[in-house]
Amino acid sequence: MNKIICILFCTISLLSCFSNPKISIYQSKVLQKGMTYSEVVSRLRNNHVNEFEIRLNSSPSNKYLIQVYETQASLGILGLEGEYDSDYFAVFKNDTLMYMGYPFDMNRHPDTLLNEIGTTAVAEYEKIK
Amino acid sequence: MLQKIVVFIVLCTLFSCKSYLIINTINKLHKGMTKEAVLKVLEYKPVKEFTITVNGQTYDVYDFEVKTYEVKTYSGFVGVGRTNYFTQVQDNIDDYYLLYFNGKLRYWGTLVEYSETEDYEISVISKELYNKVNLLNNVK
Numbered sequence: 173m174n175k176i177i178c179i180l181f182c183t184i185s186l187l188s189c190f191s192n193p194k195i196s197i198y199q200s201k202v203l204q205k206g207m208t209y210s211e212v213v214s215r216l217r218n219n220h221v222n223e224f225e226i227r228l229n230s231s232p233s234n235k236y237l238i239q240v241y242e243t244q245a246s247l248g249i250l251g252l253e254g255e256y257d258s259d260y261f262a263v264f265k266n267d268t269l270m271y272m273g274y275p276f277d278m279n280r281h282p283d284t285l286l287n288e289i290g291t292t293a294v295a296e297y298e299k300i301k
Numbered sequence: 302m303l304q305k306i307v308v309f310i311v312l313c314t315l316f317s318c319k320s321y322l323i324i325n326t327i328n329k330l331h332k333g334m335t336k337e338a339v340l341k342v343l344e345y346k347p348v349k350e351f352t353i354t355v356n357g358q359t360y361d362v363y364d365f366e367v368k369t370y371e372v373k374t375y376s377g378f379v380g381v382g383r384t385n386y387f388t389q390v391q392d393n394i395d396d397y398y399l400l401y402f403n404g405k406l407r408y409w410g411t412l413v414e415y416s417e418t419e420d421y422e423i424s425v426i427s428k429e430l431y432n433k434v435n436l437l438n439n440v441k
Contacts (some may be wrong), residue, residue: 237423257325258323258324258325258328259324259325259328273326274328274410275325275328275329276328276330279328279330279331279332280330280332280408280409280410280418280420281419281420282418282419282420282421287331287332291331294328294329294331298329
């Protein structure tokens with residue numbers, strides 16, 4: 173009985189490792205502002221975990237598409253010593269990548285438009301995830 | 302025997318847990334938040350509190366501990382015409398400073414982030430913050 177539980181546990185762990193859609197910080201460096209939606213999706217192998225649109229209170233006519241990725245860093249062999257996941261946003265306006273980064277970086281940026289996009293996107297994502 | 306092992310693992314896990322801020326919690330911060338609203342989001346208390354004065358304006362600083370990681374990528378030669386990339390991740394515990402002006406959150410980050418920011422006002426404040434942190438660390 174214990175052997176079966178062990179085998180099941182190992183199988184599930186291995187499967188979850190291979191189906192992991194998370195991107196590494198190294199992978200996120202391939203993005204550049206100005207890329208099209210399809211270029212971003214192709215570079216990051218369609219690994220986004222969520223996608224939604226937002227409109228800002230200050231300019232409701234403009235809509236922004238937010239793509240959510242999860243970045244991952246692991247420590248030790250097979251990540252057994254520790255693993256940290258963080259949401260990472262790619263922001264598109266009119267099919268063009270205008271910003272990519274962690275939401276907290278957007279929220280503290282000197283550009284008030286990015287502050288509003290970041291705050292609105294985080295609040296929206298909290299509702300749907 | 303199996304039960305004892307399970308209990309041992311659970312206890313080890315519980316005792317090895319120390320609370321640090323993580324990025325997904327920090328993502329919920331935004332400019333203009335009150336101290337109470339920030340503490341509600343973070344669910345941790347600062348390890349230190351102090352004030353700094355820059356150009357006659359006084360700022361409150363709350364010091365938290367945050368878990369960060371540093372990624373280093375190395376390239377290595379593996380056979381004819383092939384280069385492989387190796388990534389090493391180093392785990393750190395950093396001090397994370399929340400800066401308030403008139404009771405409202407103005408900026409947050411590590412000391413390095415304060416000095417590297419594109420926000421001019423914060424880059425000016427960062428020098429005074431460095432001095433104050435060094436002073437407090439020397440007193441300790």
